[in-house]
Amino acid sequence: MERLSQLVPSGVKDLHAKDLEAKEEILSTIKALFRKHGYRQVQTPIFEYYDLFTEIKGTMEKDQMIKLIDRDGKILVLRPDATIPIARMVATDYRNGNPVRKFSYVTSIFRMSDDPQNVQSREFTQAGVELFGKDGVEADVEVISLGIESLLELGVKDFTIDLGQANFYKVLIEHIDMEPEEMAFVQRLIENKNFADLKRAVAGLEMPYTLKNALRTIPTLYGEPKDVLKKAFRICINEEMEGEIRQLQAVYEELVSAGYGPYLSLDLGLINHLNYYTSILFQGYVPGFGKPILLGGRYDNLTKQFGYDTKATGFAIYIDDLMVALEQ
């Protein structure tokens, strides 16, 4: 007979004193750093209405949310994301006064993920910041710099911050007449850097050469930044795309002159979470650890969906993954 009373469910685990002490030390370091940079910590409820995460287009996979039923039959979910509730809070409670708001959080995230190799796939800790009401290169540079400083402060010596530009791709596909399924297929090939299948798929589509070439080129736009930018300018089909690349270039150059050059790489094929991010996005990788430990970017459309139009950018660090990566 299974002794369920002695077991913990898959995807969650106990933290013994030694592990928790190590985690708390990391969290207090990161909280102090966020505070030093003017970010004030907030907390949103552990469960909220399911609708909050589903009415906002393309933010969360429905199957990934852990659901509960409220007394009146409404569906609740355990916090599947930190940013959406904070955007809701800002849109409802901070409409007046100074539009620039700097918030931080350290919180548990719950997902219905069943990765059998990850003991903390269903409950994990994220620490991050959100900067509202500030647009442009300066704000992006501020947030990305803080991301880099956070990893350094936490003792991560060797890491890469990969910068992408969501709108560069979005503008391009607005000019391509394709069925949604076909588009989703091509997008997956770009995300997977599946150059061979992408070439075959694009060859079968009816569209002008410039568009075909642009689609084929996007996943190759990674690596040495100067090269990438030069190639990216070449496939622009209009001024809007050029503008997005110029902005990425400006952010990159600012970060380099701040001394962060060695940590940076570019990848314009970084097009996941496309409905969420509206401009520059970034991911932090540690050698030998398969997943990004830091995710962030600009998401200017999110608060608009709660009836308050303001700019926003931020990032989250996956604390448990970071601890595993540090141990390696």
Added chain:
Amino acid sequence: MNYVTIALGKGRLVEETLSILEEAGIVFPDFSKKSRKLIFENKRQQLRMVLVKASDVPTYVERGAADLGVVGKDTLLESQAKVYEVVDLGFGICKFAVAGLNASYQNKAKPIIATKYPNVAKAYFQEKGQSIETIKLNGSVELAPLIGLSDCIVDIVETGKTLKENGLQVYEEISYVSARLIANRASFKTKFTQIGELINSIQEVVDQRGERS
């Protein structure tokens, strides 16, 4: 400089993969077919090769235990691993297909499908809007419809000989399968120079071979 680890699946793809690597100037001196070793090194080029079960290659690469891997598209699709799929190596070519004794499975409300690839089968029929039930088998899949275990099968088909000898016929083709070079997403960024060079030299060999044939 760090070591770059390449995972190869034991079995049908090994020989061809090693010959491509050799043409690209990558050799593992201590490798021989008879060797029972599972790990081989090339100190000069800072490369390591590990031999694992073919279906485990995507796992090794996804988790970053190996930076690169060579695996059939069939195994890769089934594993649903999140990796970069950087080169179509152009060998091990076959296709995914639905096969059966006859087409009657198409008229069933919920046909039963025997397969080594339940994820691939589910994804294909889900896209068609057809409900199915899958039975996961680990081999001799062709037998299932013959003895009434299933209505049809989803499997990879190379020449069609096995199907024919068992009286089965292909009714639907699902997708093209070939050997792929896959890369861990983090390694791709953090060991960019080393891995980029390897990928380029392998791609060059594959392109040359394509021109020759």
